[in-house]
Amino acid sequence: QKEVEQNSGPLSVPEGAIASLNCTYSDRGSQSFFWYRQYSGKSPELIMFIYSNGDKEDGRFTAQLNKASQYVSLLIRDSQPSDSATYLCALTPRAGTASKLTFGTGTRLQVTL
Protein backbone atom coordinates (compact mmCIF):
# COMPACT_ATOMS: atom_id res chain seq x y z
CA GLN A 1 0.00 0.00 0.00
CA LYS A 2 1.33 3.41 -0.97
CA GLU A 3 1.90 5.90 1.81
CA VAL A 4 -0.11 8.56 0.00
CA GLU A 5 -2.81 7.73 -2.55
CA GLN A 6 -4.48 10.07 -4.98
CA ASN A 7 -6.66 9.54 -8.02
CA SER A 8 -4.56 10.60 -10.99
CA GLY A 9 -7.54 12.09 -12.82
CA PRO A 10 -8.00 14.12 -14.85
CA LEU A 11 -10.73 15.73 -12.80
CA SER A 12 -12.69 18.03 -15.06
CA VAL A 13 -14.87 20.79 -13.60
CA PRO A 14 -16.55 23.77 -15.28
CA GLU A 15 -15.40 27.28 -14.53
CA GLY A 16 -17.02 28.60 -11.36
CA ALA A 17 -17.70 25.16 -9.88
CA ILE A 18 -16.17 23.59 -6.78
CA ALA A 19 -13.30 21.19 -7.37
CA SER A 20 -12.83 18.50 -4.75
CA LEU A 21 -9.48 16.73 -4.57
CA ASN A 22 -8.97 13.79 -2.25
CA CYS A 23 -6.02 12.00 -0.72
CA THR A 24 -5.73 9.02 1.64
CA TYR A 25 -2.71 7.92 3.60
CA SER A 26 -1.64 4.69 5.21
CA ASP A 27 0.34 5.69 8.32
CA ARG A 28 -2.01 6.76 11.08
CA GLY A 29 0.91 8.47 12.83
CA SER A 30 1.52 10.94 10.00
CA GLN A 31 1.93 14.41 11.41
CA SER A 32 1.27 17.18 8.93
CA PHE A 33 -0.37 17.44 5.56
CA PHE A 34 0.28 19.68 2.60
CA TRP A 35 -1.19 20.51 -0.77
CA TYR A 36 1.19 21.56 -3.52
CA ARG A 37 0.21 22.76 -6.98
CA GLN A 38 2.35 21.92 -9.98
CA TYR A 39 1.79 23.46 -13.38
CA SER A 40 2.95 21.43 -16.33
CA GLY A 41 6.71 21.66 -16.70
CA LYS A 42 7.06 23.72 -13.54
CA SER A 43 8.08 23.01 -9.96
CA PRO A 44 5.63 22.35 -7.10
CA GLU A 45 4.50 25.27 -4.99
CA LEU A 46 2.79 25.14 -1.61
CA ILE A 47 -0.90 26.04 -1.46
CA MET A 48 -1.91 25.00 2.04
CA PHE A 49 -0.89 22.98 5.04
CA ILE A 50 -3.01 21.49 7.80
CA TYR A 51 -2.11 19.82 11.07
CA SER A 52 -5.36 19.43 13.00
CA ASN A 53 -8.62 17.67 12.28
CA GLY A 54 -11.22 19.85 10.65
CA ASP A 55 -11.26 22.54 8.01
CA LYS A 56 -8.80 25.28 7.20
CA GLU A 57 -9.75 28.01 4.77
CA ASP A 58 -7.53 30.34 2.77
CA GLY A 59 -9.29 32.39 0.13
CA ARG A 60 -10.87 30.07 -2.42
CA PHE A 61 -9.09 27.05 -0.94
CA THR A 62 -10.23 24.85 1.95
CA ALA A 63 -8.19 21.95 3.28
CA GLN A 64 -9.98 19.27 5.27
CA LEU A 65 -8.31 16.69 7.48
CA ASN A 66 -9.88 13.61 9.05
CA LYS A 67 -7.22 11.65 10.92
CA ALA A 68 -9.62 8.93 12.04
CA SER A 69 -10.45 8.11 8.43
CA GLN A 70 -6.94 8.94 7.23
CA TYR A 71 -7.92 11.29 4.47
CA VAL A 72 -7.21 14.86 3.55
CA SER A 73 -8.97 16.86 0.88
CA LEU A 74 -8.68 20.17 -0.91
CA LEU A 75 -11.70 22.14 -2.08
CA ILE A 76 -11.30 24.89 -4.64
CA ARG A 77 -14.29 27.20 -4.85
CA ASP A 78 -15.13 29.26 -7.94
CA SER A 79 -12.65 27.26 -10.02
CA GLN A 80 -10.78 29.24 -12.65
CA PRO A 81 -8.96 28.04 -15.79
CA SER A 82 -5.73 29.16 -14.08
CA ASP A 83 -6.37 26.49 -11.44
CA SER A 84 -5.75 23.81 -14.08
CA ALA A 85 -2.69 21.99 -12.78
CA THR A 86 -1.64 18.85 -10.93
CA TYR A 87 -2.34 18.92 -7.20
CA LEU A 88 0.06 16.97 -5.03
CA CYS A 89 -0.86 15.76 -1.58
CA ALA A 90 2.11 15.42 0.78
CA LEU A 91 2.71 14.54 4.39
CA THR A 92 5.41 14.34 7.01
CA PRO A 93 5.82 11.00 8.75
CA ARG A 94 5.33 10.28 12.41
CA ALA A 95 7.63 12.01 14.86
CA GLY A 96 11.02 10.42 15.24
CA THR A 97 11.26 9.21 11.66
CA ALA A 98 12.95 10.83 8.72
CA SER A 99 12.32 14.50 8.22
CA LYS A 100 10.98 14.64 4.69
CA LEU A 101 7.84 15.21 2.70
CA THR A 102 6.26 12.17 1.09
CA PHE A 103 4.19 13.00 -1.99
CA GLY A 104 1.32 11.30 -3.72
CA THR A 105 1.25 10.90 -7.48
CA GLY A 106 -0.96 13.94 -7.89
CA THR A 107 -4.41 14.62 -9.33
CA ARG A 108 -4.63 16.51 -12.58
CA LEU A 109 -7.36 19.16 -12.53
CA GLN A 110 -8.84 20.63 -15.69
CA VAL A 111 -11.11 23.66 -15.37
CA THR A 112 -13.14 24.05 -18.51
CA LEU A 113 -14.66 27.24 -19.91
Added chain:
Amino acid sequence: GAGVSQSPRYKVAKRGQDVALRCDPISGHVSLFWYQQALGQGPEFLTYFQNEAQLDKSGLPSDRFFAERPEGSVSTLKIQRTQQEDSAVYLCASSPSGLAGTGELFFGEGSRLTVL
Protein backbone atom coordinates in the same frame (compact mmCIF):
# COMPACT_ATOMS: atom_id res chain seq x y z
CA GLY B 1 18.74 35.23 -7.51
CA ALA B 2 15.94 34.95 -5.00
CA GLY B 3 14.89 31.39 -5.70
CA VAL B 4 16.42 27.92 -5.85
CA SER B 5 18.60 27.61 -8.92
CA GLN B 6 19.34 24.33 -10.64
CA SER B 7 21.66 23.52 -13.51
CA PRO B 8 21.69 22.22 -16.09
CA ARG B 9 17.99 22.53 -16.85
CA TYR B 10 18.26 19.78 -19.45
CA LYS B 11 20.80 17.03 -19.76
CA VAL B 12 21.00 14.25 -22.31
CA ALA B 13 23.40 11.45 -21.44
CA LYS B 14 24.35 8.25 -23.13
CA ARG B 15 23.84 5.14 -21.05
CA GLY B 16 26.90 4.58 -18.92
CA GLN B 17 27.93 8.22 -18.69
CA ASP B 18 28.31 10.04 -15.38
CA VAL B 19 26.28 13.19 -14.75
CA ALA B 20 26.39 15.93 -12.13
CA LEU B 21 23.42 18.11 -11.27
CA ARG B 22 23.86 21.30 -9.30
CA CYS B 23 21.55 23.03 -6.85
CA ASP B 24 22.03 26.51 -5.45
CA PRO B 25 19.48 26.94 -2.63
CA ILE B 26 17.99 30.13 -1.28
CA SER B 27 20.63 31.94 0.74
CA GLY B 28 20.49 31.06 4.40
CA HIS B 29 18.30 28.00 3.98
CA VAL B 30 19.55 25.30 6.30
CA SER B 31 17.75 22.33 4.77
CA LEU B 32 18.16 20.99 1.28
CA PHE B 33 16.28 18.11 -0.32
CA TRP B 34 16.67 16.21 -3.58
CA TYR B 35 13.64 14.58 -5.19
CA GLN B 36 13.24 12.53 -8.35
CA GLN B 37 10.08 12.98 -10.40
CA ALA B 38 9.30 10.55 -13.19
CA LEU B 39 6.78 11.50 -15.85
CA GLY B 40 3.25 11.47 -14.47
CA GLN B 41 4.40 10.69 -10.94
CA GLY B 42 4.83 12.66 -7.75
CA PRO B 43 8.26 13.65 -6.47
CA GLU B 44 10.10 10.79 -4.78
CA PHE B 45 12.47 11.62 -1.93
CA LEU B 46 16.14 10.95 -2.54
CA THR B 47 18.16 12.64 0.19
CA TYR B 48 18.19 15.43 2.78
CA PHE B 49 20.90 17.75 4.10
CA GLN B 50 20.90 19.96 7.13
CA ASN B 51 23.73 22.38 6.49
CA GLU B 52 26.59 20.17 5.29
CA ALA B 53 25.38 17.03 7.06
CA GLN B 54 23.54 14.44 5.00
CA LEU B 55 20.97 13.28 7.53
CA ASP B 56 18.92 10.99 5.33
CA LYS B 57 19.91 9.23 2.14
CA SER B 58 17.38 6.45 2.34
CA GLY B 59 15.78 7.38 -0.97
CA LEU B 60 18.86 7.07 -3.13
CA PRO B 61 17.98 4.17 -5.45
CA SER B 62 21.44 2.65 -5.74
CA ASP B 63 25.08 3.24 -4.95
CA ARG B 64 25.36 4.92 -8.34
CA PHE B 65 23.71 7.96 -6.79
CA PHE B 66 25.76 10.27 -4.60
CA ALA B 67 24.98 13.70 -3.18
CA GLU B 68 27.09 16.23 -1.35
CA ARG B 69 26.84 19.69 0.15
CA PRO B 70 30.36 20.29 1.39
CA GLU B 71 30.00 23.89 2.59
CA GLY B 72 26.37 23.80 3.57
CA SER B 73 25.14 25.79 0.58
CA VAL B 74 25.47 24.49 -2.99
CA SER B 75 24.70 20.81 -3.46
CA THR B 76 25.59 18.39 -6.23
CA LEU B 77 23.77 15.19 -7.11
CA LYS B 78 26.00 12.82 -9.04
CA ILE B 79 24.77 9.79 -10.94
CA GLN B 80 27.39 7.34 -12.13
CA ARG B 81 27.00 4.95 -15.04
CA THR B 82 23.57 6.31 -15.92
CA GLN B 83 20.81 3.90 -16.91
CA GLN B 84 17.63 4.55 -18.86
CA GLU B 85 15.55 4.22 -15.72
CA ASP B 86 17.38 7.24 -14.32
CA SER B 87 15.55 9.44 -16.83
CA ALA B 88 13.47 11.86 -14.77
CA VAL B 89 13.31 15.40 -13.50
CA TYR B 90 15.54 15.93 -10.48
CA LEU B 91 14.10 18.55 -8.17
CA CYS B 92 16.04 20.37 -5.51
CA ALA B 93 14.21 22.09 -2.68
CA SER B 94 15.36 24.17 0.24
CA SER B 95 13.78 25.26 3.47
CA PRO B 96 14.81 27.73 6.17
CA SER B 97 14.46 25.18 8.96
CA GLY B 98 13.60 21.72 7.73
CA LEU B 99 9.94 20.86 7.92
CA ALA B 100 9.18 22.86 11.06
CA GLY B 101 6.57 25.57 10.88
CA THR B 102 4.72 25.60 7.60
CA GLY B 103 6.78 22.79 6.19
CA GLU B 104 7.10 24.73 2.99
CA LEU B 105 9.73 23.54 0.59
CA PHE B 106 10.92 25.98 -2.06
CA PHE B 107 11.58 24.04 -5.22
CA GLY B 108 13.89 24.80 -8.09
CA GLU B 109 12.75 24.38 -11.69
CA GLY B 110 14.43 20.99 -11.86
CA SER B 111 17.01 19.29 -14.04
CA ARG B 112 15.48 17.07 -16.69
CA LEU B 113 17.75 14.10 -17.36
CA THR B 114 17.25 11.94 -20.42
CA VAL B 115 19.39 8.82 -20.72
CA LEU B 116 19.59 7.36 -24.21
